[in-house]
Amino acid sequence: MRKVIHVDMDAFYASVEQRDDPSLRGRPVVVAWRGARSVVCAASYEARVFGVRSAMPAIRAERLCPDAVFVPPDFARYKAVSQQIRAIFARHTELVEPLSLDEAYLDVTRPRSGLASATDIARHIRAAIFEETGLTASAGVAPSKFVAKIASDWRKPDGLFVVPPARVLDFLAPLAVGRLPGVGRVTEARLQELGIATVADLRAQPADALVAEFGRWGRRLHELAFGIDEHPVEPERPHTQISSEDTLEQDLPLDALAPHVRRMAARTWAAWERQRERDVQAGRPPRQPRTIVLKLKTADFRILTRSLSPPRPPRAGQALADTACALLGRVDLPPATRYRLVGVGLANLAHDPQADLFDGPHDAPRA
Structure with missing residues (x-):
């Protein structure tokens, strides 16, 4: 465990x-x-x-x-402090999965620090963070990632909460289903329509009924209700999506967005090339992006995305920009709509041993 x-x-x-x-x-x-x-x-x-x-x-x-x-x-200052904190984590385990500059998972099943329990390790980490950075951290300890994440929020700020294996079911039971990972507002509302408001309610549903209602996600919901999460802590977890976005200086109509889409595409392509170089240095097999994503946010903060998975992935920044601009043609909001944010992403990064992503540019597929 x-x-x-x-x-x-x-x-x-x-x-x-x-x-x-x-x-x-x-x-x-x-x-x-x-x-x-x-x-x-x-x-x-x-x-x-x-x-x-x-x-x-x-x-x-x-x-x-x-x-x-x-x-x-x-952000440069925040990143420097984050590196200090990660150095503290490394004293206890090499299995650290950063989620952002300010949070991370640690697997301390076999700690390098020799401390007797995960609770002791969490106490030492929080004390070291405060002593060395002057900042406070909250921590959750549990037998799985998602329960530990919920627990870390239990006594914020500057708190520690432990959920031992024997207490996982009791801890989860009264929680709103929206506390489970992957359950957003739409799914939570749909569950509530079915009379499922808490994890205990969810646990009472047969797995087959959840699968019939939600497909494969229903099986995952059933597992989460029982505290089952086999996802390991993954150091250096490869990105499955790389994207860039920017809030515009003023709201613009759709037909004025192309230059900004191209600017975000160039930024995303540069980030992709940096990620490719990191993969090579880490000895990971090359991956290629299978999907191009255009993201827009309207002046009233409505978010919409358009995506395309072309037969051949983009092999140059120009091809990415051309396809992202073509996706503007799939936006069907009224002409008077104004947009405040533009983003371009490369998604579904996956290893394909039969393809050479960087063998030269080609024409962008039509969106």
């Missing part, structure tokens, strides 16, 4: 800002650029009291908390 720790830094970006500028301590801090086009990267706990949350428009955050201190993000 695995011993998994999920470590989640508390209001990471905002906490770094408060640590480095004592005048910000105890004040509502919002990490974001001011302006109608910006979104919140992080909010301190003092700002969260007012309802400010990550990813909300900065202008809304300002309305919710007029006294908030807006601080522009400094």
